Amino acid sequence: xxxxxxxxxxxxxxxxxxxxxxxxxxxxxxxxxxxxxxxxxxxxxxxxxxxxxxxxxxxxxxxxxxxxxxxxxxxxxxxxxxxxxxxxxxxxxxxxxxxxxxxxxxxxxxxxxxxxxxxxxxxxxxxxxxxxxxxxxxxxxxxxxxxxxxxxxxxxxxxxxxxxxxxxxxxxxxxxxxxxxxxxxxxxxxxxxxxxxxxxxxxxxxxxxxxxxxxxxxxxxxxxxxxxxxxxxxxxxxxxxxxxxxxxxxxxxxxxxxxxxxxxxxxxxxxxxxxxxxxxxxxxxxxxxxxxxxxxxxxxxxxxxxxxxxxxxxxxxxxxxxxxxxxxxxxxxxxxxxxxxxxxxxxxxxxxxxxxxxxxxxxxxxxxxxxxxxxxxxxxxxxxxxxxxxxxxxxxxxxxxxxxxxxxxxxxxxxxxxxxxxxxxxxxxxxxxxxxxxxxxxxxxxxxxxxxxxxxxxxxxxxxxxxxxxxxxx
Numbered sequence: 001x002x003x004x005x006x007x008x009x010x011x012x013x014x015x016x017x018x019x020x021x022x023x024x025x026x027x028x029x030x031x032x033x034x035x036x037x038x039x040x041x042x043x044x045x046x047x048x049x050x051x052x053x054x055x056x057x058x059x060x061x062x063x064x065x066x067x068x069x070x071x072x073x074x075x076x077x078x079x080x081x082x083x084x085x086x087x088x089x090x091x092x093x094x095x096x097x098x099x100x101x102x103x104x105x106x107x108x109x110x111x112x113x114x115x116x117x118x119x120x121x122x123x124x125x126x127x128x129x130x131x132x133x134x135x136x137x138x139x140x141x142x143x144x145x146x147x148x149x150x151x152x153x154x155x156x157x158x159x160x161x162x163x164x165x166x167x168x169x170x171x172x173x174x175x176x177x178x179x180x181x182x183x184x185x186x187x188x189x190x191x192x193x194x195x196x197x198x199x200x201x202x203x204x205x206x207x208x209x210x211x212x213x214x215x216x217x218x219x220x221x222x223x224x225x226x227x228x229x230x231x232x233x234x235x236x237x238x239x240x241x242x243x244x245x246x247x248x249x250x251x252x253x254x255x256x257x258x259x260x261x262x263x264x265x266x267x268x269x270x271x272x273x274x275x276x277x278x279x280x281x282x283x284x285x286x287x288x289x290x291x292x293x294x295x296x297x298x299x300x301x302x303x304x305x306x307x308x309x310x311x312x313x314x315x316x317x318x319x320x321x322x323x324x325x326x327x328x329x330x331x332x333x334x335x336x337x338x339x340x341x342x343x344x345x346x347x348x349x350x351x352x353x354x355x356x357x358x359x360x361x362x363x364x365x366x367x368x369x370x371x372x373x374x375x376x377x378x379x380x381x382x383x384x385x386x387x388x389x390x391x392x393x394x395x396x397x398x399x400x401x402x403x404x405x406x407x408x409x410x411x412x413x414x415x416x417x418x419x420x421x422x423x424x425x426x427x428x429x430x431x432x433x434x435x436x437x438x439x440x441x442x443x444x445x446x447x448x449x450x451x452x453x454x455x456x457x458x459x460x461x462x463x464x465x466x467x468x469x470x471x472x473x474x
């Protein structure tokens with residue numbers, strides 16, 4: 001009897017210690033998966049090893065606590081002033097041509113600026129969330145035009161990246177970029193324009209469905225009348241003269257509503273939490289949805305008054321996110337593929353013009369999504385054309401090899417043009433532990449497809465891993 005008691009106590013202690021050990025140690029593959037999914041699809045050994053002493057929960061908390069509300073860089077300088085908007089109609093041909101040129105230059109400046117921010121940020125998750133909101137609250141540079149307005153919107157995404165969705169929705173809705181993009185200036189009491197009202201319901205908060213009616217869209221459009229961009233300040237203004245001040249009926253409530261009242265009423269619906277949880281699930285976990293888990297996450301968001309961080313924490317702690325079976329099941333976006341690769345390999349003298357060209361050719365031109373619904377993602381990233389561009393980009397990376405004693409010029413089909421970046425592979429080659437098996441764990445989220453072995457030639461192994469189709473997924 002006593003022996004059985006001692007054996008039982010011993011087993012209990014072993015189980016307890018084992019549980020404690022599991023809770024206190026993050027495996028290499030877990031750390032890589034967590035950092036790759038919350039970053040740009042791939043992550044350096046140095047970053048992975050930094051997280052290994054942490055428990056899984058502590059690692060998630062470390063990522064969330066590191067989120068920034070401001071950029072690392074100062075604001076870019078723009079050549080076109082939004083105040084010029086009111087004079088465009090009066091410009092003669094040459095003046096208008098010069099103005100349009102400055103607009104395009106500002107778009108290029110802004111894309112350079114954000115790409116650089118994503119490369120140098122100490123918090124990749126911050127910029128991943130900025131990118132998520134950029135594709136949620138869509139605006140197109142070709143219509144908004146002014147780089148300053150698009151930059152201000154980008155700043156707002158960062159300020160509220162994992163903060164208060166209620167405030168994010170409000171601030172984006174009154175930002176000049178969104179007001180111009182969704183024709184709020186054309187929405188007047190005698191001639192309502194439903195674009196703004198429809199997209200806030202369909203794309204930003206509830207999605208398509210039976211949670212609202214066409215009458216709700218029409219009534220909310222009336223409430224948004226008077227929201228405009230003042231041409232003399234280039235800022236939001238509520239114009240009482242063009243506002244419909246009559247009683248409206250919206251989602252069962254009646255009153256003399258304005259736009260902020262509409263947002264307040266929409267956010268009373270728990271389905272908003274479900275809608276956002278579903279989008280974040282597909283962004284970070286899988287295109288296969290666990291409906292009950294999404295509902296649970298949506299409830300967390302709703303019950304926390306739309307504070308995003310508690311829900312994001314639970315998202316990354318779900319069994320589904322941690323399940324090894326989901327690794328390598330999401331396709332990297334062009335931004336993830338390009339910037340993740342550059343962040344991993346280290347670079348200098350990066351030609352941002354060519355970087356943006358590659359991203360655009362792969363189907364993702366920042367600040368210029370295809371339409372109001374944004375980039376569809378998933379398998380839409382892969383076409384007969386874009387897969388060739390992806391491969392071309394990755395081959396270009398190897399034209400910039402520096403600090404390497406291995407000659408990569410033989411049988412590499414090198415382009416005669418100059419490399420668009422310098423790459424330093426030495427950190428990946430310096431240690432004896434950088435054998436092929438280790439490098440596979442760093443570079444690939446899924447099993448190698450080509451499985452080319454280059455024993456004794458680690459730089460060639462890196463090249464083969466980057467060109468492996470498995471490198472395209474995260």
